[in-house]
Each structure stands twice: as structure tokens, then as C-alpha cells.
Amino acid sequence: MEWLTLTIDGREVSVPKGTTVLDACRMNNIPIPTLCHAPELTSAGACRLCVVQIEGMRNLPPSCVTQVAQGMKVETQNPKVRNARKTILELLVANHPLDCMTCQKMGDCSLAEYAYDYGVTGTVYQGEKRCLPIDDGNPFILRDPNKCILCGKCIKACTEIQGKSILDFSFRGFDTQVGPAFNLPYNESDCDFCGSCVSVCPVGALTEKQMAGKGRPWEVSKVQTTCPFCGVGCNFDLNVKDGKVIGVTSNPEVPVNGKALCVKGRFGMDMIYSDNRITTPLIRKNGELVPAEWDEALDLVATKLGEIKKTYGPNSIAALSSAHCTNEENYLMQKFMRAVIGTNNVDHCART
Amino acid sequence: MAENQRILVCAGTGCASSGALPIIDILNDEIKRQGLEETVTVVGTGCQGFCEKGPTLVIEPQQILYTRVTGEDVAEIVSQELVKGERVERLLLVDQATQKPVSSMADIRFFSKQHRIVLHNCGVIDPKKIEDYTARDGYKGIEKALKGMSPEEVMEEVKKSGLRGRGGAGFPTGVKWGFCRSTPSDKKYIICNADEGDPGAFMDRSVLEGDPHSVIEGMLIGAYAIGADEGYVYCRAEYPLAIKNLGIAIKQAKEAGYLGDNILGSGFNFHLKIFEGAGAFVCGEETALMASIEGKRGMPRVRPPFPAVSGLWGKPTNINNVETWSNIPHILRNGADWYSQFGTEKSKGTKIFALTGKVNNTGLVEVPMGTTLREIIFDIGDGIQGGKKFKAVQIGGPSGGCLPEDMLDLAVDYDTLTQAGAMVGSGGLVIMDETTCMVDIARYFLNFSKKESCGKCTPCREGTTRMYEILDRITKGEGKEEDLDTLENLAITIKETSLCGLGQFAPSPILATLKYFRHEYLAHIHDHKCPAHNCTALLSYSIDTEKCKMCSLCAKNCPTNCISGDKKTNTPYVIDVENCIKCGTCMDKCKFGAVSRA
Numbered sequence: 001m002e003w004l005t006l007t008i009d010g011r012e013v014s015v016p017k018g019t020t021v022l023d024a025c026r027m028n029n030i031p032i033p034t035l036c037h038a039p040e041l042t043s044a045g046a047c048r049l050c051v052v053q054i055e056g057m058r059n060l061p062p063s064c065v066t067q068v069a070q071g072m073k074v075e076t077q078n079p080k081v082r083n084a085r086k087t088i089l090e091l092l093v094a095n096h097p098l099d100c101m102t103c104q105k106m107g108d109c110s111l112a113e114y115a116y117d118y119g120v121t122g123t124v125y126q127g128e129k130r131c132l133p134i135d136d137g138n139p140f141i142l143r144d145p146n147k148c149i150l151c152g153k154c155i156k157a158c159t160e161i162q163g164k165s166i167l168d169f170s171f172r173g174f175d176t177q178v179g180p181a182f183n184l185p186y187n188e189s190d191c192d193f194c195g196s197c198v199s200v201c202p203v204g205a206l207t208e209k210q211m212a213g214k215g216r217p218w219e220v221s222k223v224q225t226t227c228p229f230c231g232v233g234c235n236f237d238l239n240v241k242d243g244k245v246i247g248v249t250s251n252p253e254v255p256v257n258g259k260a261l262c263v264k265g266r267f268g269m270d271m272i273y274s275d276n277r278i279t280t281p282l283i284r285k286n287g288e289l290v291p292a293e294w295d296e297a298l299d300l301v302a303t304k305l306g307e308i309k310k311t312y313g314p315n316s317i318a319a320l321s322s323a324h325c326t327n328e329e330n331y332l333m334q335k336f337m338r339a340v341i342g343t344n345n346v347d348h349c350a351r352t
Numbered sequence: 353m354a355e356n357q358r359i360l361v362c363a364g365t366g367c368a369s370s371g372a373l374p375i376i377d378i379l380n381d382e383i384k385r386q387g388l389e390e391t392v393t394v395v396g397t398g399c400q401g402f403c404e405k406g407p408t409l410v411i412e413p414q415q416i417l418y419t420r421v422t423g424e425d426v427a428e429i430v431s432q433e434l435v436k437g438e439r440v441e442r443l444l445l446v447d448q449a450t451q452k453p454v455s456s457m458a459d460i461r462f463f464s465k466q467h468r469i470v471l472h473n474c475g476v477i478d479p480k481k482i483e484d485y486t487a488r489d490g491y492k493g494i495e496k497a498l499k500g501m502s503p504e505e506v507m508e509e510v511k512k513s514g515l516r517g518r519g520g521a522g523f524p525t526g527v528k529w530g531f532c533r534s535t536p537s538d539k540k541y542i543i544c545n546a547d548e549g550d551p552g553a554f555m556d557r558s559v560l561e562g563d564p565h566s567v568i569e570g571m572l573i574g575a576y577a578i579g580a581d582e583g584y585v586y587c588r589a590e591y592p593l594a595i596k597n598l599g600i601a602i603k604q605a606k607e608a609g610y611l612g613d614n615i616l617g618s619g620f621n622f623h624l625k626i627f628e629g630a631g632a633f634v635c636g637e638e639t640a641l642m643a644s645i646e647g648k649r650g651m652p653r654v655r656p657p658f659p660a661v662s663g664l665w666g667k668p669t670n671i672n673n674v675e676t677w678s679n680i681p682h683i684l685r686n687g688a689d690w691y692s693q694f695g696t697e698k699s700k701g702t703k704i705f706a707l708t709g710k711v712n713n714t715g716l717v718e719v720p721m722g723t724t725l726r727e728i729i730f731d732i733g734d735g736i737q738g739g740k741k742f743k744a745v746q747i748g749g750p751s752g753g754c755l756p757e758d759m760l761d762l763a764v765d766y767d768t769l770t771q772a773g774a775m776v777g778s779g780g781l782v783i784m785d786e787t788t789c790m791v792d793i794a795r796y797f798l799n800f801s802k803k804e805s806c807g808k809c810t811p812c813r814e815g816t817t818r819m820y821e822i823l824d825r826i827t828k829g830e831g832k833e834e835d836l837d838t839l840e841n842l843a844i845t846i847k848e849t850s851l852c853g854l855g856q857f858a859p860s861p862i863l864a865t866l867k868y869f870r871h872e873y874l875a876h877i878h879d880h881k882c883p884a885h886n887c888t889a890l891l892s893y894s895i896d897t898e899k900c901k902m903c904s905l906c907a908k909n910c911p912t913n914c915i916s917g918d919k920k921t922n923t924p925y926v927i928d929v930e931n932c933i934k935c936g937t938c939m940d941k942c943k944f945g946a947v948s949r950a
């Protein structure tokens with residue numbers, strides 16, 4: 001691998017060829033604020049918050065899309081760079097509802113964090129502010145376009161992670177918005193509600209509806225686990241507050257799926273506390289389902305299956321297994337049917 | 353009476369809209385009626401450059417120009433000019449300096465001071481006839497290239513000519529071709545950028561309307577040099593005549609064997625298509641333009657990769673402006689040395705400008721690079737309308753800047769103008785006189801930029817609106833002391849951090865006016881006065897009772913009835929400032945100069 005040497009804020013560092021200035025800084029613990037950059041997505045270079053000064057280059061180039069060159073001299077914190085970033089943040093804040101007190105994102109919001117770091121006042125530019133309707137029409141995702149900073153990450157997540165391309169920009173200039181085609185609400189679009197868009201949103205424009213009001217990021221502990229819903233085995237973080245799971249957030253570090261999840265894994269964990277959840281085996285007695293012990297239930301099933309096989313033959317029995325199960329469990333299921341019952345009548349809910 | 357005369361009637365968009373098209377038919381009928389059809393031919397041409405004086409027509413070979421011609425004038429032109437060889441005086445141009453009518457184009461400074469290379473055929477040939485083009489050495493350039501030059505030699509010739517891109521940035525054309533040429537690929541594209549979105553600019557439209565084959569030939573030569581076999585002309589849909597004439601020209605060029613496979617038996621293939629843009633200014637930016645051709649939202653993307661490496665459909669692509677392409681055939685036909693004799697050391701050749709605003713002669717003018725602003729405005733433009741005082745010239749449209757009177761002797765070339773805080777840009781030249789408010793001009797251009805911003809990057813999307821709002825407040829007298837610092841900081845940040853040229857140059861009108869006309873900003877903010885008496889909110893009208901003869905004319909004409917007074921009771925006429933909408937009617941109507949404006 002070819003290595004290049006550059007100077008960042010007077011410090012000489014070496015990075016592999018092809019590294020961006022942003023990554024070179026991050027590898028060396030030099031903080032650069034970013035809003036539109038995400039390691040798992042292609043870079044748009046759109047928010048312009050990550051600008052730096054590079055000797056010999058015109059203007060202030062964005063570090064996330066500028067590749068390191070041998071001998072480059074980069075300044076990341078000089079007054080000119082900091083002033084440009086502060087001005088960009090002031091511009092964003094001037095067109096933003098300062099609802100941090102009640103915003104679900106507070107504590108995990110990049111805009112709030114950088115605004116604080118850069119001493120943004122929110123009073124420099126007085127003028128027009130957006131006032132757009134909130135998209136509240138679905139049970140999973142709450143979309144507040146007034147908080148959207150138009151970083152475009154949700155668009156890329158939907159296209160590059162989920163492969164759906166539901167979202168894009170619409171209108172122009174100050175009136176630009178992000179959302180499904182024809183400005184439809186999410187639930188009238190072809191959205192899968194995988195929530196990948198929510199997982200990359202740096203602000204409170206896209207939030208998990210179920211978690212609204214249930215806990216602040218700093219009150220929540222994250223517990224990494226495997227999704228119980230299907231054999232893909234995605235990992236994610238359960239968000240736990242006071243011993244109760246309030247929702248799920250994806251964890252970019254997990255090896256199976258990264259930030260990607262499906263609607264069940266991301267938004268289906270409320271089933272834990274569902275009143276409809278079956279927690280013991282049920283046996284129908286006198287036309288009513290009655291809770292029973294596992295031994296009683298298993299004995300009953302074994303007896304009945306044995307009787308049916310004896311009376312009507314093995315092919316009178318069929319098994320349908322579930323995508324909820326792991327591969328191993330599904331393997332055992334068909335083995336049981338073939339070896340114990342003696343039939344090939346095996347099927348699976350995800351076969352189609 | 354001369355033998356074999358031609359009447360060149362301008363049928364460009366400007367003259368067509370002022371009624372030129374019926375004139376061609378009426379002329380033909382009248383020529384027949386007077387029995388001249390053997391010796392006189394009528395030609396419908398592209399723009400002759402003098403649109404504001406249109407419909408215009410030129411009698412050849414004498415080169416006599418008639419302006420503002422109507423159908424009723426035709427019979428007289430035929431019997432007087434064509435039969436007797438005498439001028440129809442009332443249709444001649446009046447020279448503002450001498451106040452005398454001038455007839456011969458050689459004596460009209462608007463034409464005589466120009467040097468036409470790109471516009472060489474515009475207004476002279478019928479753009480719908482390929483034989484008109486070939487009769488004036490058309491397609492000789494590509495023939496020369498295909499018959500005796502290697503692609504490298506063609507590229508070297510263009511490099512040597514010193515031609516720089518006419519689309520705004522002035523990048524050396526031959527060097528750009530070299531980038532695309534040297535990227536290995538099985539497929540390459542070339543594009544002609546005919547999006548022309550700058551308000552007031554219409555040189556590209558005129559070239560496509562009036563001499564479409566020159567663009568086709570330029571692209572053929574470029575494709576040969578670069579190794580491309582497919583090209584697009586991206587033309588805005590608001591240019592129907594340009595699209596029509598170019599479409600005809602492409603068809604004729606195909607039929608004549610200049611487009612298609614195995615051109616002129618050389619084995620070289622080139623196919624050309626027209627793509628109609630939907631009218632976003634930002635789609636003139638090259639990466640947005642290519643996204644638009646691909647059917648995506650027209651938004652610029654970060655470069656690198658540059659189009660020469662990854663352009664249309666991810667293939668190496670070379671994009672040039674209409675005027676750039678149209679220069680190429682001349683360079684090939686006459687050689688790089690011939691071309692580089694025009695212009696300055698670093699800016700070669702000519703540039704077409706769209707001259708508008710408060711000058712006597714407005715229109716399309718092509719001058720050698722290095723011509724001074726003074727020559728363009730006072731010779732070609734024949735000075736300021738109504739004898740008013742020159743104040744500023746805005747160069748380069750919404751990306752350019754305003755220059756004051758003491759910079760009139762600047763030579764117009766890429767580097768000089770950029771240094772002065774303006775830019776050649778696409779070539780818009782708007783002349784302003786003492787009645788133009790410079791804060792309001794900056795506001796006007798920012799209103800354009802903020803509407804055309806694509807919305808992708810933060811500084812341009814949010815910042816252009818904020819700059820506009822600050823300027824708007826200043827013109828309304830609501831400016832604050834700290835506004836100029838805020839504005840300057842914002843302008844510099846937007847310039848240095850925006851993604852594409854739209855945002856990077858949107859602050860230019862502000863930075864230039866702050867530099868050269870700061871006193872006008874200060875007058876608005878501190879004194880609540882607009883020195884040009886232009887900003888309505890800062891005007892006040894009053895009636896001087898000494899001069900007022902109590903004729904009541906002002907009161908009768910005031911649209912809001914806010915002037916009261918009565919001669920009988922000797923009540924003086926006064927304006928109720930609360931209800932005055934500052935329309936200025938009273939001042940215009942008063943015969944005694946009793947109404948004044950401050």
C-alpha cells in the first residue's frame with residue numbers, strides 16, 4: 001500500500017493513498033464537524049460544514065470529498081475555517097425551529113452539538129422560516145420537514161442501503177424539501193418502513209415515533225442483541241430505560257447488517273409488552289384455550305401426532321415452519337418430519 | 353440601380369417578435385409586382401445583432417441598413433431603394449453624436465467597430481440552407497482535418513490558437529480536449545452547452561438560430577480530435593427557433609454526409625442529438641447538465657471526477673459552450689496563427705456581448721478581446737440614452753460585478769475583469785446610468801440567484817436568501833449599521849464554501865458594489881436616502897407652496913387622492929405622506945415644477 005504524508009494543523013501524519021482529508025483527520029483524532037457525511041454512504045459534499053483550508057487550493061474545500069495528496073498542508077481550526085463553519089451553522093439555525101427542549105433528538109443531535117461548539121446564537125439572520133406540515137400519517141416514522149437540514153443522507157440510505165429510492169429532493173433553493181415523490185406522506189408512498197432513513201438522519205427531522213417522549217438519549221442504555229424475528233439474524237441495540245425496552249436503534253458496528261434493518265426488527269419490538277403475546281402453551285379444553293405446562297402440551301402433541309400417523313398414515317401430516325426460526329431450527333423441523341413422522345410434507349412461510 | 357441585390361431580412365427571435373416574418377412575404381410580393389424578381393432575392397437570416405431596432409433589414413451589396421421596418425414601409429423601400437437607388441430616410445438609424453441619419457453599415461459605429469468571427473454568418477446567410485453555409489467556406493474546417501490532419505494535430509492547433517472557453521470560466525479549450533482525449537475508454541461523448549440562462553444573454557441563441565452549421569462543424573472537429581462518436585446539444589426549451597434551425601441543420605448535415613457513419617469516407621463516425629432542457633439556470637453547470645440528460649434531477653455534483661474522466665453515463669465527456677464550438681471551424685480553416693492575432697496575450701480571439709441597459713445602441717456585439725469598456729459603451733453603444741450620466745456597467749450577469757466610471761478604460765479580457773471583481777461570464781453587459789441604484793441592482797441579481805439555487809449545499813441555499821433579505825431591508829430604509837459587515841462576511845463565506853459556480857459567484861454583485869459603491873449603501877442605511885432616487889420606500893414627495901399655482905392638476909391625477917388643497921379658500925396644496933404611494937404622477941403632471949422628490 002502506498003502511504004502519503006501530509007501536515008494537519010502543523011502535525012505530520014501518514015495515511016494510505018486514497019484516504020480523504022476527513023478520514024485522515026479522524027484517524028488522528030482531529031475533530032471535524034460533518035452533517036452530510038456517513039461512512040456507509042457515498043459522499044455528497046453538500047452541507048459544507050467539514051471545510052478546511054488547504055495550501056494552494058482555491059476557496060475552502062470540503063474535507064469529506066477531498067483526497068489527500070503528498071505534502072498537503074491542511075488547517076482545520078484556523079479562524080477563517082472556524083468562521084466559515086460558524087456562518088454555515090448560523091444559516092442552518094436561522095431556518096430551524098429551536099425546539100430542542102421537546103425534540104426527541106436532543107442529546108444525539110449533530111446540529112445542536114455543533115451549534116454549541118461554535119457558539120452559534122441563532123440571531124444573526126432574521127427572516128423567512130419554513131413552516132411545513134409534519135408527516136404523522138404512519139405508525140413508525142415521524143417526519144418534521146422544518147427540522148430537516150437537507151443533508152440528503154436519508155435519500156442515499158434509501159437508495160444505497162434499502163434499494164428503494166423513495167426519497168429525493170423537490171423544489172429549489174430556499175424551498176427545497178426532501179421526501180417521497182409528489183410530496184406524498186410516507187404512508188402513501190412505496191416505503192417499506194425499514195427506517196434506514198431514520199438511522200442516518202443527523203437531526204430530529206426523522207425520528208422513531210414509538211420512542212417519542214419515552215426517554216432521552218442520555219437516560220437510555222443500549223443493549224446489543226439479535227433480532228428474534230427472522231433467520232437473517234440482524235443485530236441492533238435495544239434502547240432500555242428503567243428496565244423497559246422503549247425501542248430499537250441500529251448499530252453501525254454490527255457485522256451482519258450494519259445500519260440496515262427491516263420494519264419488523266426496527267419497529268416491531270413493542271411486541272415484547274403486547275397484551276396479545278402468548279407466554280405459555282395453550283390447550284383447547286371444552287372449546288376454550290387454557291394455559292398449560294410445557295410437558296403437558298408436548299405430551300399431548302406427541303400422542304396426537306402418533307395417533308394420526310397410525311390411523312391415517314404419515315402423509316396425512318404436514319408441517320409449516322416459520323421465518324422467525326433460525327436455519328438450525330428449520331433444519332431440525334424438516335429432519336423431524338422426514339425421520340420421525342416419515343413424510344416430505346414440509347413447507348415454510350417464506351417459500352414463495 | 354445595382355444588379356443582383358439581396359435583401360437580408362432578420363428573422364431571428366427578436367425581429368420575429370417585432371413583426372419581421374410577414375415582411376418577408378410582403379417584400380417578395382412587392383418585388384414581383386414591381387418586376388424585380390430577376391435581380392433581387394430576399395433572404396430570411398438569423399439575428400443581425402440590432403434587435404432593439406428591429407425588424408431590421410440590410411440591402412446588399414451596398415450594405416444599407418433599415419431599422420424598425422413595418423409592412424407598410426415595404427412598397428416604399430422597393431420603389432425608392434431598389435428601383436431608384438435612393439434612401440428611405442425615415443427608416444435609417446440616427447447617429448446620436450451627430451444627430452444625422454446614417455445608412456451604410458460601414459458608417460454605423462455599432463457595426464464598424466465590431467469584428468465578427470463567430471457572427472461572420474449570422475444575419476448574412478439563410479440558416480436553413482446548408483448551401484449558404486458551404487458557400488462561405490462552411491465544412492472546410494472538418495474536411496481539412498479529416499483529409500490531412502491527425503487528431504493530435506487538430507488538438508494542438510486549437511491549443512496553439514489560445515482559444516478559451518466562452519461559457520464563463522475561460523478554461524483553455526485545447527487543454528480541456530486533451531484531458532478527455534487521454535482518458536482511455538471505449539466510448540466518449542461531447543456536449544454543446546446551449547442552456548444560456550443568464551438574464552439578458554442571447555449570444556448562444558443567436559448563433560444557433562443564425563449559423564447552426566458552425567456549431568455542428570465545431571463539434572465534428574472536436575469529436576475527431578477527442579475520439580468521441582456521439583454528441584449532444586443541450587438547449588433550453590425556451591429557444592424554439594434555435595432548436596428548429598439546429599434540427600434542420602442536423603438533418604441537412606446528415607444528408608450531405610457530414611454526420612453519421614464514415615464521414616466523408618474517412619472512417620470517422622459522429623452522431624449528434626438535441627436534448628431540450630427544462631429551464632433551470634443551474635442546468636447550465638456541466639455536472640447538473642449531464643445529470644439532466646441522464647434523466648436525473650439537475651443538481652451539480654462535487655468534482656473530481658471531472659467530466660473528462662467520468663461524465664455523461666459515467667463515460668469521458670468534453671463539454672463546451674456554443675460560442676466556443678463555433679470558433680473552432682475558423683481556427684481550423686485559417687490556422688491558429690491567424691486566430692491568435694486577435695485579442696490580448698492571454699485572451700485570444702473575439703467575444704460576443706449582449707449589450708443592454710441605458711445605452712443608445714443595444715444588441716449583440718462581437719469585439720476582439722482587449723477592447724475597452726469605453727469603446728463598447730460609447731462607440732458601439734453610442735453613449736448613454738437621453739444624454740444622462742454613465743454610472744456603472746454590470747458584466748457577467750448574476751455571477752459578475754459592477755464596475756464604475758473610472759474603470760471604463762479596462763480592457764475586456766478574462767484576467768483583467770476577474771481582477772477588477774467582475775467577470776467575462778457568458779457576456780452580458782448591462783449599462784447603468786445615474787438613475788440606477790446600485791443596492792437595488794445587487795438585490796435584483798440576488799433575487800435571481802436565490803430562486804435558481806438548486807438547494808443542494810447549505811451556503812448557497814440558505815445564504816442567498818439571507819443576502820437578498822438584508823439587501824431588501826436596506827432598499828426599504830430598514831438597514832442597520834452592522835448589516836454591511838454581516839453581508840460581507842456572508843458573501844465571502846458563500847463564495848468560499850459553495851459547491852458549484854452558482855453559489856461561488858452569487859455574492860459577486862454584492863462584493864463589487866460594496867467595493868465601488870459603498871457610499872450608496874451607507875446613504876440608504878444612515879440617511880435613509882436613495883441617491884439614485886430609485887428605491888420607492890426612501891422617496892418623499894412634497895409641494896413647494898411658493899411655486900404652486902394651485903392648478904389642482906396633481907390632485908386630480910393622484911391615484912390615491914392624497915393631495916388636498918383648494919384655490920377658492922386659498923388652502924395650499926399638500927401631500928398626505930401617509931397615503932402617498934410614491935408613484936411620481938404629481939411630479940410629472942405639475943407644469944410649474946412645484947412638486948419635488950427627495
Ligand SMILES: Cc1cc2nc3c(=O)[nH]c(=O)nc-3n(C[C@H](O)[C@H](O)[C@H](O)COP(=O)(O)O)c2cc1C
Pocket residue numbers: 516517518519520521522523525528545546547548549550633634635636637638639671672673674676677852853854
Ligand atoms: C450556475 C452555472 C450556470 C452555467 N450556465 C452555463 C450556460 O448556460 N452555458 C455555458 O456554456 N456554460 C455555463 N456554465 C459553465 C459550464 O459549467 C461549463 O463550464 C461550460 O459549459 C464549459 O464550456 P467552455 O469551456 O466552452 O466555456 C454554467 C456554470 C454554472 C456554475
Ligand code: SF4
Pocket residue numbers: 096097098099100101103104105106107109110111112147203204205
Ligand atoms: S433537531 Fe436538533 S437542533 Fe433541531 S430542535 Fe431537535 S435537537 Fe434541537
Ligand code: SF4
Pocket residue numbers: 157158162164165166167190191192193194195196197198
Ligand atoms: S423507511 Fe426505508 S424504504 Fe422507507 S423511505 Fe426510509 S429508507 Fe426508504
Ligand code: SF4
Pocket residue numbers: 147148149150151152153154155178197200201202203205206
Ligand atoms: S430528513 Fe434528515 S437525513 Fe434526510 S435530508 Fe433531512 S436532515 Fe438529512
Ligand code: SF4
Pocket residue numbers: 227228229230231232233234261262263264265266
Ligand atoms: S426481521 Fe428484519 S431486522 Fe429482524 S433479523 Fe430479519 S431482516 Fe433483520
Ligand code: SF4
Pocket residue numbers: 634651652804805806807808809810812813850851852853854855856
Ligand atoms: S452552489 Fe447553489 S446551485 Fe450550486 S450546488 Fe450549491 S446550492 Fe446548488
Ligand code: SF4
Pocket residue numbers: 893906909910911912913914915927931932933934935936937938939
Ligand atoms: S407621488 Fe403619486 S401617490 Fe404620492 S402624492 Fe404624488 S401622485 Fe399622489
Ligand code: FES
Pocket residue numbers: 033034035036037044045046047048049050051062063064065
Ligand atoms: S460533511 Fe463534508 S460536505 Fe457535508
Ligand code: FES
Pocket residue numbers: 362363364365366367368398399400401402403404406407408
Ligand atoms: S433578432 Fe433581428 S437583429 Fe437580433
